[in-house]
Amino acid sequence: MNSDFTIALHVMGFLASRQGLPVTSVALASSYGTSPVVVRRVLMRLQSAQLIEARRGPGGGSVLAREPAGINLRQVYEAVTDNPQFLKRHPGNAGTIAGILAEFVNDVCGEAERALLETLEAVTVEEMDAQVRPRILAEFCKRE
Amino acid sequence: MNSDFTIALHVMGFLASRQGLPVTSVALASSYGTSPVVVRRVLMRLQSAQLIEARRGPGGGSVLAREPAGINLRQVYEAVTDNPQFLKRHPGNAGTIAGILAEFVNDVCGEAERALLETLEAVTVEEMDAQVRPRILAEFCKRE
DNA sequence: GATTATTGTAACTGACTAAGTTACAATAAG
DNA sequence: CTTATTGTAACTTAGTCAGTTACAATAATC
Numbered sequence: 001m002n003s004d005f006t007i008a009l010h011v012m013g014f015l016a017s018r019q020g021l022p023v024t025s026v027a028l029a030s031s032y033g034t035s036p037v038v039v040r041r042v043l044m045r046l047q048s049a050q051l052i053e054a055r056r057g058p059g060g061g062s063v064l065a066r067e068p069a070g071i072n073l074r075q076v077y078e079a080v081t082d083n084p085q086f087l088k089r090h091p092g093n094a095g096t097i098a099g100i101l102a103e104f105v106n107d108v109c110g111e112a113e114r115a116l117l118e119t120l121e122a123v124t125v126e127e128m129d130a131q132v133r134p135r136i137l138a139e140f141c142k143r144e
Numbered sequence: 145m146n147s148d149f150t151i152a153l154h155v156m157g158f159l160a161s162r163q164g165l166p167v168t169s170v171a172l173a174s175s176y177g178t179s180p181v182v183v184r185r186v187l188m189r190l191q192s193a194q195l196i197e198a199r200r201g202p203g204g205g206s207v208l209a210r211e212p213a214g215i216n217l218r219q220v221y222e223a224v225t226d227n228p229q230f231l232k233r234h235p236g237n238a239g240t241i242a243g244i245l246a247e248f249v250n251d252v253c254g255e256a257e258r259a260l261l262e263t264l265e266a267v268t269v270e271e272m273d274a275q276v277r278p279r280i281l282a283e284f285c286k287r288e
Numbered sequence: 289g290a291t292t293a294t295t296g297t298a299a300c301t302g303a304c305t306a307a308g309t310t311a312c313a314a315t316a317a318g
Numbered sequence: 319c320t321t322a323t324t325g326t327a328a329c330t331t332a333g334t335c336a337g338t339t340a341c342a343a344t345a346a347t348c
Binding site: 005010 | 231233239248256
Binding site: 146147178179181182199200201202203204 | 334335336337338339343344345346347
């Protein structure tokens with residue numbers, strides 16, 4: 001369980017709130033509280049999944065590649081995860097007690113993981129933005 | 145994500161199939177394909193959760209502490225897991241952008257994890273045994 | 289009581305993973 | 319040309335995981 005999904009959600013929420021204005025990896029890293037290289041590794045995966053786009057050079061940064069309503073959190077999770085398993089599988093040899101048990105166990109684990117991913121799938125970046133942006137704006141106004 | 149839950153399910157399925165006959169950690173380890181000490185560490189947690197009982201000395205071993213119908217897989221999972229989280233949380237400071245985003249993200253992660261655990265909760269050791277034991281017996285008969 | 293089988297547990301090892309750092313090439317704006 | 323930025327490789331440090339070794343505690347059997 002690494003932090004990539006958490007960072008990726010932070011990135012997607014941040015980019016959504018900026019409505020197309022590019023955000024640099026330095027700004028994202030500073031906001032999240034990590035280093036720019038760590039963020040960029042996550043950004044590369046989000047780019048490969050075509051969820052964001054990046055431009056180099058001055059004024060560059062990342063923006064969402066689609067409408068926030070067209071991106072759900074399962075897509076974000078799968079973009080940054082090689083093997084989306086939350087419960088370890090046991091490779092018991094078929095025909096042994098371990099193999100027969102493992103077959104059942106692996107099925108149950110798969111079903112449980114599916115339930116988790118379907119919950120993520122039901123939430124879009126637009127919904128996240130709708131929940132979060134007003135609170136961010138309120139926080140900024142309070143300070144000025 | 146360690147192997148404790150996978151091992152624990154193997155143990156519970158094995159013990160259920162023996163219907164009260166004690167099984168040693170050596171037998172369990174050999175069946176699963178790991179070492180007795182690794183299994184015993186899991187057995188200790190299952191004992192603390194009062195899901196199994198163990199007796200020392202010759203003829204000793206572990207047995208289920210309750211009817212298999214009264215044990216579900218969520219209880220097994222929680223018995224062997226300190227912090228049942230599948231998605232990492234971000235401790236963003238309240239009042240910052242990171243904090244506001246983290247609050248939303250942590251809620252969504254909690255909801256998704258709840259969906260997974262509820263799926264495990266819906267399956268009992270008795271159901272596992274009913275699925276697995278006939279296949280184990282069939283496998284043994286085939287060999288004789 | 290001695291022997292033996294078994295659990296319970298601590299200490300250690302080696303391999304792997306995660307997060308961060310440093311360094312630098314590639315790119316593009318002005 | 320200078321500067322800001324992405325993209326990426328190599329390395330470090332800390333932590334986790336599975337397994338091993340060793341041994342004390344317990345209990346059945348002879």
